[in-house]
Amino acid sequence: MKPLLIKNGRVVDPASGLDARRDVLIEDGRIAAVDARIERAGADAFDATNLVVAPGFIDLHVHLREPGKESAETIVSGARAAAAGGFTAVACMPNTQPVNDTPLVTRAILAQAGQAGGARVYPVGAVTKGTAGEELAELESQRAAGVVAVSDDGRPLWNSRILRRALEYGRALDLLVIDHCEDPHLSAGGVMHEGEWSLRLGLRGIPALAEELPVTRNVVLAALTGGRLHIAHLSTRGALEVVRRAKREGVPVTCEVAPHHFTLTHEACRDYDTRTKMNPPLRTAEDVAALVEGLADGTVDAIATDHAPHTQTEKQTDFESAPFGVIGLETALGLGLERLCHTGKVSLQRLIELLSTNPARILGIEGGRLEAGALADLTLFDLERKWTYRAAEGFSKSRNSPFDGWSFRGGPAATMVGGVVVFRR
Amino acid sequence: MAARKVLTRLSQPHLLGIEPLSSEDIELILSTAQKYQTRTAGETRTVPRLDLLAGKTLVLAFFEPSTRTRISFEMAAQRLGMDVVSLGLEASSVQKGESLLDTIKTLAAMRPDALVIRHQGSGVPHFLARHTEVPILNAGDGMHEHPTQALLDALTIRDHKGRLDGLKVAILGDILHSRVARSNFHLLSRFGARIALGGPPPLVPKEFERLAPGIIACRSLEEALEGADVVMMLRVQLERQREPLFASPAEYARHYCLTAERLALAKSDAIVMHPGPFLRGIDIAGEVADSPRSVIPHQVENGVAVRMALLELLTGAQA
Numbered sequence: 001m002k003p004l005l006i007k008n009g010r011v012v013d014p015a016s017g018l019d020a021r022r023d024v025l026i027e028d029g030r031i032a033a034v035d036a037r038i039e040r041a042g043a044d045a046f047d048a049t050n051l052v053v054a055p056g057f058i059d060l061h062v063h064l065r066e067p068g069k070e071s072a073e074t075i076v077s078g079a080r081a082a083a084a085g086g087f088t089a090v091a092c093m094p095n096t097q098p099v100n101d102t103p104l105v106t107r108a109i110l111a112q113a114g115q116a117g118g119a120r121v122y123p124v125g126a127v128t129k130g131t132a133g134e135e136l137a138e139l140e141s142q143r144a145a146g147v148v149a150v151s152d153d154g155r156p157l158w159n160s161r162i163l164r165r166a167l168e169y170g171r172a173l174d175l176l177v178i179d180h181c182e183d184p185h186l187s188a189g190g191v192m193h194e195g196e197w198s199l200r201l202g203l204r205g206i207p208a209l210a211e212e213l214p215v216t217r218n219v220v221l222a223a224l225t226g227g228r229l230h231i232a233h234l235s236t237r238g239a240l241e242v243v244r245r246a247k248r249e250g251v252p253v254t255c256e257v258a259p260h261h262f263t264l265t266h267e268a269c270r271d272y273d274t275r276t277k278m279n280p281p282l283r284t285a286e287d288v289a290a291l292v293e294g295l296a297d298g299t300v301d302a303i304a305t306d307h308a309p310h311t312q313t314e315k316q317t318d319f320e321s322a323p324f325g326v327i328g329l330e331t332a333l334g335l336g337l338e339r340l341c342h343t344g345k346v347s348l349q350r351l352i353e354l355l356s357t358n359p360a361r362i363l364g365i366e367g368g369r370l371e372a373g374a375l376a377d378l379t380l381f382d383l384e385r386k387w388t389y390r391a392a393e394g395f396s397k398s399r400n401s402p403f404d405g406w407s408f409r410g411g412p413a414a415t416m417v418g419g420v421v422v423f424r425r
Numbered sequence: 426m427a428a429r430k431v432l433t434r435l436s437q438p439h440l441l442g443i444e445p446l447s448s449e450d451i452e453l454i455l456s457t458a459q460k461y462q463t464r465t466a467g468e469t470r471t472v473p474r475l476d477l478l479a480g481k482t483l484v485l486a487f488f489e490p491s492t493r494t495r496i497s498f499e500m501a502a503q504r505l506g507m508d509v510v511s512l513g514l515e516a517s518s519v520q521k522g523e524s525l526l527d528t529i530k531t532l533a534a535m536r537p538d539a540l541v542i543r544h545q546g547s548g549v550p551h552f553l554a555r556h557t558e559v560p561i562l563n564a565g566d567g568m569h570e571h572p573t574q575a576l577l578d579a580l581t582i583r584d585h586k587g588r589l590d591g592l593k594v595a596i597l598g599d600i601l602h603s604r605v606a607r608s609n610f611h612l613l614s615r616f617g618a619r620i621a622l623g624g625p626p627p628l629v630p631k632e633f634e635r636l637a638p639g640i641i642a643c644r645s646l647e648e649a650l651e652g653a654d655v656v657m658m659l660r661v662q663l664e665r666q667r668e669p670l671f672a673s674p675a676e677y678a679r680h681y682c683l684t685a686e687r688l689a690l691a692k693s694d695a696i697v698m699h700p701g702p703f704l705r706g707i708d709i710a711g712e713v714a715d716s717p718r719s720v721i722p723h724q725v726e727n728g729v730a731v732r733m734a735l736l737e738l739l740t741g742a743q744a
Contacts, residue, residue, distance in 0.1 A: 189667045196635045200444075202547035202569030202604060204667075272548030316526060318546040320567070 003027045004419055005040050009048030009380065013055055013370035014353040024053060026376040029418035033372050046421075048380055051413050054352045055370040056088025056377030058359035059329065061153070061178075061232055061256060061304035064090075064121070066112065067105070068097025073309035073397050075109065078329070079118030081307070081395035083423035085329040086355075086412035088377035089120040090307075091363060094131065095154040101126035101137040103145035110146055118422050119415070120377070122148040122365060127166045127177065131155050136162065139169045148363045151178035153232055156214060158184055160221065167227025176362065178230045179218055181239070182280070186210035191320050193266040193281040201269060203319060206281050212238040219246035222253050230362060231255035233306045235280040237290035244299045254362050256304035259328055259335040260402060262291045268402060274315045274322035275402045278308065292339070295354060296346045301362060303354045305332050309398030327396050331389050333381060334408030341383075342409060348383075355379075376419035383410040435738050439554045439561040442570035443611040451612060455580055457734035461504075462580075463726055479506035481538040481740055486512040486529070487564070488544040493701055493725065494564050494573070498541050501732035507740075510537070525549070526556060533557040538740040542566075547604075560739040568602050568665060573735065574700050575608035577727040579616070581720055582655055584727070585696050590617030595649045595691065598659035598681060598708055601628040602666065605700045606659060607636070614639045623649030624659075624681060627670045646681055653691040657698045658683050658709050674707050684710045688718065696720045 004026040011022035011034060023038040024031060064078035073081075075092075082090045092109065094100035100109060106123050113121030125147035126137045133155060142150065150166065157163040157179045170177045187210040192198050194205020215231055219242060222229035234240060234255040246253050260278065265285050268276040276282060294300040308325025315322050336355065340346035346354075356379070360368025366375050388407045391399035415423040432453045437445060446454075463471065483502040487495055495511070502509045512532065523531075525544075532540060539560045542550050547567030554561045565571040579589060586592060594613055600606045600622050613620050614637035622629050623646035634640045643649040650656065661677060671677045688697065697709070697719045705711050713719060 196632050199601075199630060199632050200607070200636050202567050202607060204568075272551050313524070317524065318544075318549045318552045320546045320548075321525075 001028065001419065003032070003040055003043035004046060005038060005043040006046045006048045006053060006378070006380075009051050009053035011053045011370060012349060012352050014349050014357045015055070015369045016371055018370070019349060022053070024370070024378070026416070026419040029376050031370065031372055031374045031376050034370065046414070051380045051382050052348065053370070054379045054381070055356045055368050055374070056415070056417070057086050057333070057355040057379045058089045058363070058365070058367055059087045059305050059307065059332070060091045060302060060359045060363055062090045062092050062307040062329065063095065063309065063325070064092040065309055066096060067108065071397070072311050072314070075112040075121055076116045076118070077395065077397045078307070078309070079113065079116035079121055081327070081329045082119035083415045083417070084395045084412065085331070086333045086379040086381055086415055087119045087329060088379060088415060088417045089122060089365070089367060091122045091124050091148055093124050093151060093153040094126040099126050099130050100124070101129055101131065101142070103138065103141045106142055106145040106147055118417075120417060122363065124148060124153070124178065125150045127152045127157055128162060133157065133159055133162065136165055139166070139175065140173060143173050143175050148365055149176035149178050149230070151180070151232065153178060153180045156180050156182040156184060158214075160217060163218065164221050164225060167221055167225035167229060170227035171225055174364065176228050176230050176364070178232050179214070180232045181211050181214040181218060183210045183213050186213070190281070191277060192269050193283050195266060195284060197266040197269055201272065203269070206279070208236040208238055208283065208287070211236050211280055212242065215239040215242045219243070219251050219253050222246070223249070223251045226252065228252045228254070233258045233261065233280055233304065234300070235261045235283050235287065235291070237287045240290050240294045240299055244294070247299065254301040256302040257291050257295060257300045258304060258306045259332045260326055262288060262295060263335050263339050264402060269319070272319040273402070274317065274319055275326060275400050275404070277319060277322050277324055278306070278326050279324040292345050295340060296350065300354070301358045303332060303336060304359070305329055307396075309396055310400050311398060315400045325400065327391070327398050327401050329396065330394050331401060331403045331406070334389065334411045335403070337383065337410040338408055376416060378416040379412070380414040380416070381410065381412050385410060387411055438739075439550070440572055440735055440739065441550050441554060441561065441563050443572045443575050443608045444570065448615055451576070451579070451615065454576055454731065454734050454738065455583070457738060458576070458580055458727070458730040461730040461733040463730070474504055474506070476506035478502070478736060478740060482508045482510060483539050483541065483736065484510050484512065484532055484537040485541045486532065486543070488542075489565070491543055491564070493728070494543065497725070497728040498564065498732050501729050501736055504729070505733055505736055507538070507736065526553065529553045529557060533559045539736065562735060562739065565604055567604065568607070569604050570608045571604040571700075572608050573728065573731055574605045575612040577724055577731040578609060578657070578698060578700070579612050580727045580731060581698065581724045582696070584723065585720060586654060589613060592618045592654040593621060593652055594618050594655040594657060595621045595623060595653035596657045596659065597623045597646055597649060597683065599628050599661045600624055600633065600659060601630065602662040603659045609657065610637045610640055621649040621653065623647070625671050625677070646687065647690055650687060650690040653695050655698065656683065656688065656691050656695055658703065659700065660703060660708055678707045682707060682710055683713050685712055688713055698724055701725070
């Protein structure tokens, strides 16, 4: 493969603190050099003038629906949607059909991912058999087969004994446990955030408490076991406060926030648009403000999309009958720039940390750094170009985005995985 | 001088709820309903069968059991000369797995002049209205709205009190699950009534106060009843409770049934209303339901008039 020389970009690497005009030379899938001026005969040149060159974005929470629900998404379509959104890697949740709770399914996903030609795909295994929450799955074998974390996502690890055991294994195997925090009794029957809008719309509510209580329990268990715990799609001010306190006390806990949760409030459900239905639900303006603050001050470790494709048929029904979930891979960067950076609340450096440096660290995978010797997974994006997202023209097989038709300033320009350009606008 | 705008047609193509209606819309519906009332100023009269909407067809699609609302719509349509076709719950192809949207599109393709929908899902008429041109009348969607009920309630209150503004209306019982309550909040608030809510604590969340101006979630049934001009009881909707929110119907009745003793807390000329079907001895004591204070039969009568008005306004050839 010919060397690739990325010329004249604004290289931002939070891991080393670099933010300067640099050339980046890529050879054999790795970064060979980062310098003010690199000349290399025989290299393909990539003009990155006016572009930010960042370590590749890693989405540690997506649903790719394969195996089992290929009408909504496949590993290939999902990996391409990820690349189009600027992601060089994604971690896919195990709630497929069958559930990824054995090395067999893990290997099948990895085999398919190898041919995807988009972002890298890292499988997340199940904590319990069938994600039923009752019996531990083959954690050690799954780890050996290549899962980067375990989770019953879609369902909470409601049984405290199971979560305790999983964290004990997690500590020994250095395996991250990701929990979808939800008290099933408090959330039972709920389809949106419990509050003024659920009352107004006559829809059953999911109270903030349903998330905050398990987060509280979880940090106690993480402290007890020393296992690394990651809170998926954290959505409330109260839950954030619990994580903030736990971190201060040195508990091994991290958390992610989804772009829809730092952008929209429960009022977005007012027209019963099923594209505003997801779990956890859209919360209040106070929650959104708290999440943005947490994203800025470091309490929140990562931005993860919880990309959850559903077919038009599934979503084109009334609000209560529709499945939870929205797609998000292709709008994450646009929303991050619009809502966090352009507003001056979060620095560009910090945004990249949330999208790349930290997710790599949390998952314990290579990536998230832009320096000589590092994997040549790079995200190039611009800060000014105006564009409009059209779900129908996206790379995902599904269209269930609440941001269809939204306009953005700044977005993905090119995505490189192992030095190969897998997406270019 | 700012003259109040008088409408001759509704500003909306559908009747999805009270919340989207303007005050002028509501006035128009109520004044149109008055001409169809069977009793005015205490005198009963018969309304002759009209042929105003002859040749037009109304489809009733009730996905949830209903007696009074359904019959009321049928009578309203027939009194205006409309043909009525009913989609039975059992007979519907939704039972065979057809999607709700496909069912409604099929019905719409037969070109009815209006579609009345009742469904257990909140927002179903709103969802369907986005996919059809046929005027949709919401006959109750889940726990969201029941606009024709609020309109007939307003007409009934006006018949007895002459106004809505300044009245204290106590709405009591299972408010959380009630679409009747929500529609009444919007209508009564719009016309300046004060709305006092009372019932078992989990069924009267404080956040209800944010739905419209003038709503107060009271701490007790008694507080809500104090000095009320209108007492509106709601049925306990056991079918919508996913968990028992009180120990038993008997426990509920002991503390929340509208008895003569509790009614004495309201004004001496307070009227008693209930959207029905009422549970005698649980929501409301028999002696209260049967007393002259009860205007429940009048509500039912007004229901037909209000629905006639809506059919005229939504399907009639309006200039």
